[in-house]
Amino acid sequence: MNQTSAMTDPSGLSGGPSLPQERKLVTEIPGPRSRELAARQRAAVAAGVPTITPVFAQAAGGGVVVDVDGNSLIDFGSGIAVTSVGNSAEAVVRRASAQLARFTHTCAMVAPYEEYVAVCEELARVTPGDHAKKSVLLNSGAEAVENAVKIARYATGRQAVVVFEHAYHGRTNLTMALTAKDMPYKHGFGPFAPEVYRVPTAYPYRWLTGAERCAEEAAEQVIEKITKEVGTENTAAILFEPLLGEGGFIEPAKGFLPRIAAFAAEHGIVTIADEIQSGFCRTGQWFACEDEDVVPDLVTLAKGIAGGLPLAAVTGRAELMDAAHAGGLGGTYGGNPVACAAALGAIETMRELDLAGRARRIEEVMKPRLRAMAERLPLIGEVRGRGAMLAIELVRPGTKEPNAAATAAVVAACHRAGLLVLSCGTYGNVLRFLPPLVIGEELLNEGLDVLEEALAGV
Template sequence: MPEQRRILRTAIPGPQSKAWHDRRQHSVATGFAATLPVYVEHAGGGIIVDADGNHLIDFASGIAVTSVGASAPAVVSRVQEQAARFTHTCFMVTGYDGFVEVAEALNRLTPGDHAKKTALFTTGAEAVENAVKIARVATRRPAIVVLDHAYHGRTLLTMSMTAKNVPYKDGFGPFAPEVYRAPFPYPYRWPGGPEQAAEQALDRLRDIVTSQLGPDRVAAVVVEPIQGEGGFIVPPAGYLPGLREFTEHHGILLIADEVQTGLARTGDLFACDDESVVPDLICTAKALGGGLPISAVTGRASLMDAVPPGGIGGTYAGNPLACAAALGVLETIEQQDLTGRARAIQAAALPRLRDLANRRPAIGEARGRGAMLAVEFVQPGTTAPAPELARQVAERCHAEGVLVLVCGTYGNVIRLLPPLVIDDDLLADGLSVLEAAVAATDG
């Protein structure tokens, strides 16, 4: 594991990274964006080491993927052992133990004590898309309800379900049919105020479903328990239980997209656990593979078995190397109590972010749960989004060796997703860099 401290040997990016980035410009499609054009030599804990020997503090985790670190021993050893056995057979052709073990673990760990089954795939978007397929077959209904500010993926269906136009949807239409949108309770921006957000958003969703769509046409409502790309928006207390009650009343399935929130990120194993909400189907990915591509849909056994053999799957679905990595991730989360560690990160970081917001008029709100935290930038004295300011703060953090990500429907939110294994000193140093970047940019 690299030394766990921030070290700047060159400007960011340095000459070796610049050389690699120039090669990239000539060989890689422009559609792949580059948040920070540094090129990584190795990583572990809370540190990324680039080609120039700089040690950067990782507040991104590969977009919530390397929650157990980028080279967790249990993940590395299990993958090495599996690679020596075999790398692929296709589970739909000949089975293997790892796929079954991952399914058993997710059946045990996901919310609810009902009988469950699991299907493994490769990406988060695949998981969401297959959850919709399962819901439609199980209910024999066509319509899917999604929410404002949602992000669900880049495939045709999940892109249709995603709210933000640029860069995810612009120019890629026409989109998939039978996808309908309802308001999400965004407390900071809710017109009636945060106290009214949960009930008013539920009232609006109920009206859309009952008056415009017809409950007997709706297969599922798909919700991120905490919205990710939309701006790390935490719904107010009562919203998710109210949504669960409404869907159950009408025989509508509740699909929880926990691709970003799942597996200890929010201080619970799943974000739904915070209010004891039990979805019918739950999607996981990102942190599940510790860096290897794997995703899952876990749900009520009767629903999962509604699809006949051959109806779901994929050549690489539940690849044996990725299954080995997933078992290492789950082992690490449980043995190191990373749900507790996420809560400790919140306890250390969120008060500092809120204090920063109180001192800096360009920060409208600091929010989040566990190690899924964010600050939203606005024009001082207003709630008007300030995306350029967020970009400038991120650039200053990058120049000082702290990797942060910008998100939000309006591009005005900086999100923090540190690995759950980051140490306290490194976390504190990274937060100090962020505070200094805000002070320098905000004046």
């Protein structure tokens, strides 16, 4: 078995290791070395840690992941929207390596360092709004969400937090309460944190009275539930994803989020935009909430922030960020100096390569082809998303009944053919596409060829 694409990346954006930008299968997927490592994994790693793809990585860069058997697979996942600048991007490696040689840790709360401050300065520049902003740096997206809720509660003196159907915000106790989906995120792990209230999401494809009425009706329902069931005077924050992630890459109906943000401002409720998966150029803008000019009070950030190193942040209005007492925010590893250096390299790369523009170009390539597939294949119920955060929802032909079995079959077929894809969605029936923003167009189109063949096979 030996299937390859062109050896060069015509975009000139691949970055990272000098890996051939090709799909090449030299063994079956998974190969013998990956199967051997999988056996070791089963013996040593907790069973609750999932494995999405059947191969073990040995190298990655540009738009490919090379496994331990020498297979080169096209990457449509970016480590779940993390390696947007490519794996081992030059500026990330350069800055992180230099910092690694200087020192790896002092704890920012013990002996602070310039890199922490510089990242906070950059976040103030790139996040939405021209108001004064400050940040706290953390380790993970869930930790960022937890801290944003803490800040909102402290600043307002209120307790209730409003979240949305189909939301995903993490796996810690509080963020499980904020997350909508039971299996696999919440099942058996309760009881969960209190004072969390769930309201409808403006999900156009599944809105019962039709997509054209979705924004208005959903906003009215949300406002009524907050007003009548929670109480505006009790509500500290409304937490939303401007483009939902694990819940199915749902784009809220246009007009919905601005209406909710205006309602929150009117009643002194803090708006928190969870941009953990959608941020840092992924949707064709620096942040997804810019699409409708929504300026949140707080933004939670992670994933694409540091080119693959663990870093997260809450960035927001200075008066909110300064509300908590000294010692109320922080953590031993939060804003690790090597991760901060990597973040500065990632942001440098985003600017220099105009990766927001590159995300828009990826949409220009992918969306017409996905829509053409949808016209031919009744399995595809909807094509949606923006930039390089795109998805197709799979249904039983002739209905809107979620088709999780077909989704799993397509994912498996893509993996066997050398394309890494991920699924998501409350119903497990959404294929999501998160290619590195530096992927070459030839490789991108070949990945779509593989996808189309897998869909047709199902």
